[in-house]
Amino acid sequence: MTRSGYYAWRGRAESAHTVQDRALLEEIRRLFARHGGRYGSPRIHHDLQELGIRVSRRRVARLMRADGLRAKAVRGYRGKAGVHRFYTAHPNLLRRHPAARVDQVWVGDITYLAVAGRWRFLAVVMDQCSRRILAWTLQSTRTVRVTRAVLAAALRRRRPGAGLIFHSDRGSEYLAQPFRRHLEAHGIRQSASTAGPGDNAHMESFFHSLKAEAIRECHFTMDRELRTALRSYIRYYNATRAHSALGYRSPIAFERQAA
Numbered sequence: 726m727t728r729s730g731y732y733a734w735r736g737r738a739e740s741a742h743t744v745q746d747r748a749l750l751e752e753i754r755r756l757f758a759r760h761g762g763r764y765g766s767p768r769i770h771h772d773l774q775e776l777g778i779r780v781s782r783r784r785v786a787r788l789m790r791a792d793g794l795r796a797k798a799v800r801g802y803r804g805k806a807g808v809h810r811f812y813t814a815h816p817n818l819l820r821r822h823p824a825a826r827v828d829q830v831w832v833g834d835i836t837y838l839a840v841a842g843r844w845r846f847l848a849v850v851m852d853q854c855s856r857r858i859l860a861w862t863l864q865s866t867r868t869v870r871v872t873r874a875v876l877a878a879a880l881r882r883r884r885p886g887a888g889l890i891f892h893s894d895r896g897s898e899y900l901a902q903p904f905r906r907h908l909e910a911h912g913i914r915q916s917a918s919t920a921g922p923g924d925n926a927h928m929e930s931f932f933h934s935l936k937a938e939a940i941r942e943c944h945f946t947m948d949r950e951l952r953t954a955l956r957s958y959i960r961y962y963n964a965t966r967a968h969s970a971l972g973y974r975s976p977i978a979f980e981r982q983a984a
Contacts, residue, residue: 749773749780750788757794763938763966765789765796771973797938818890818916824854827980828885830916831859833876833893834928835867836936840945847955848872850879853892853927855983856968857976858959859883863952869901876904880911892916894925934962 756772757764764772766786773780789795824830830853837844846867850859860878864871876891891908893899895917908915918925939958945951967973974982 746784746788749778749784750792752776752778753785753788753794754792757789760966761938762794762797763934767969768967768973771967797941816916817892817919818914819853819892824852827852827854827857827983828883828889829854830890830892831879831885832925832928833872833891833899834925834932835872835896835898836932837867838863838936838940838945838951840948840951845948845951846871848875848898849928849931850875851928851931852883852976852980855976855980856927856931856971857963857980858931861955861959863948863955865948867898869898869904872898872904873907876907887912889913890916892918892925894918931962934966 752773753769756769760768766782766789769789770780770782770785773785819830831850832853833848833850835846835848837846839845843865845863845865847861847863848871849861851857852859859882860875862871862875862878872893889912891913893916898904899915900917905915935955935958939954943954945954963975964977965975967975968979971979
């Protein structure tokens with residue numbers, strides 16, 4: 726390029742497309758910050774459409790990539806600690822009865838989180854249809870007492886009708902007699918995963934999102950700090966976070982519409 730051509734290029738007015746990109750990027754940055762860096766281009770694109778901004782998803786992805794806006798994510802999923810016995814007496818009812826409405830299938834699982842170099846165990850109950858977290862508890866031990874307590878909390882809040890299915894993995898915390906009796910006392914049918922991954926994918930997905938969006942790179946020195954972070958994230962997850970499987974609605978919004 727010649728010197729005269731360079732100065733002519735510098736003096737040329739910005740194109741309408743460039744001006745639009747700059748304004749659009751400001752809105753993308755605002756939405757990205759609002760969700761704490763948890764949203765990638767699909768969810769940002771959906772939020773823009775909800776605001777009445779018509780733009781292609783490819784354009785949103787391009788602007789985010791150029792601006793270095795990348796959603797929080799983990800590179801891999803680490804399995805749970807401990808060795809589970811394999812039981813054959815508990816069928817996988819989800820194969821025959823997939824959730825079609827709320828309070829039809831609940832799922833539960835336990836994961837571990839670190840506090841000052843020591844493991845804490847997070848037990849959760851979720852409604853499989855709406856993905857809503859119904860109850861959770863953080864404890865220093867992983868026992869049937871923990872799984873019974875979190876299920877009891879979910880039952881107090883929801884009071885489901887007869888025929889509810891509760892699905893979990895085959896860990897002893899769920900297949901032990903005290904937990905099974907608790908299910909029977911409330912008329913709940915028990916379902917357990919078969920060998921191999923994927924049967925409890927909704928809970929695994931939640932734990933993956935939790936660790937990627939709220940726990941990763943955080944260092945907790947007290948249980949109180951971790952509980953505060955969990956309470957804040959689960960409130961956000963239930964009330965605000967858009968779920969692609971729910972038509973980009975939050976679990977609470979999905980349940981309200983379903984009702």
